[in-house]
Amino acid sequence: MSLMIARLLPMEWLALLAAGVATLLATVADLPFYLPNTHSSAFALEHYLEGISFSVVLLFLMSWHQNRSLAIIDLLNLGRQIIAFLLVVFLHFNFKLWAMLINSGRWDAFYAALDHTFDGVLHALEFINLGFTPLKATLPDAYHDVFVALFLVTFLAFGLWQKKHALEQTLLAVALVLVIGGLAYIPAPAFGPFIYLPDSGSHADRIQQDMLHFMQGFLISHGTQYQGGNFIMPLAAMPSLHIAHAWVLLHYTWKHLRWLGMVYLPCFLFLTSEAVVSRWHYLLDLALGLVIAWVCIRITNICLDAHSSKARSAGK
Secondary structure: OHHHHHOOOHHHHHHHHHHHHHHHHHHHOOOOOOOOOHHHHHHHHHHHOHHHHHHHHHHHHHHHHOOOOOOHHHHHHHHHHHHHHHHHHHHHHHHHHHHHHHOOOOOHHHHHHHHHHOHHHHHHHHHHHHOOHHHHHHOOOHHHHHHHHHHHHHHHHHHHOOOHHHHHHHHHHHHHHHHHHHHHOOOOOOOOHHHOOOOOOOHHHHHHHHHHHHHHHHHHOOOOOOOHHHHHOOOOOOOOHHHHHHHHHHHHHHHHOHHHHHHHHHHHHHHHHHHHHOOOOOHHHHHHHHHHHHHHHHHHHHHHHHHHHHHHHHHO
8 A cells, every 4th residue: 555655646646635625625615526417527628627537648649659659557647647637626626616615805996906906917917908809700719719729729839749747837827726716716715806896798708797697696505506517617717727727838838848838928928818808807816826726736736746756666
């Protein structure tokens, strides 16, 4: 048993730690684990797992094509990481659903007041966002579509260019964002600035109002008014994990595929400005999202370096 534990991968350690924290929270706060239905599962997998799975397939095919077969142990380890990552995704959405059940105090008024003191920054982001008007006209749900595309393209590119280490770095950092960011929803939760200034008739507004309607019933019922399709519907503005994830993806593509990182720069600017313009997030949400991304990148590098050193020592 101790040998099995010693051989756990960093991703598996993270999944076990997150499961332990989730079990503790559920026990202390008397909360159920919420399960998704088929639609919610497909939505979550589209966000996080589609590109990762294709990337592993590409790694194998490209290695085989170049007569440099990927070691079976490498494929098994990638499979283990994907399974652990699935558990992390499941726990993340439970953290998000639990956040306002654990802490019923909402900080929207404080965040909105803080935004007013930084009107200049808001106006600058609105001005930047004007440059993306053609994109938004073509893709009404561009905020979601660009975000998902970053995930898909990043992992596909790492697979195609056989960047196995980059894939593992990015995957672990994304998982850390899901765990740390999911828990960060609890201390000072908020719905989002759209509750004060709804953009009536917009695509984002329709989604926001549906999510708000669910959240109001969910909170009033103390979490009992829930169906499997609601798994992906909790509102949690603080912090912005869209920005945290986007920065993680930008960081590792810039490091391992510089040309792709350059392509991502305008995508990151779009997501940052659109998060404010479409009233999903307050400014402080974005700032804390960047802090979480930085922390997760640091932890990822430390953990993987330590794991590699341990593996090399064991191989001697």
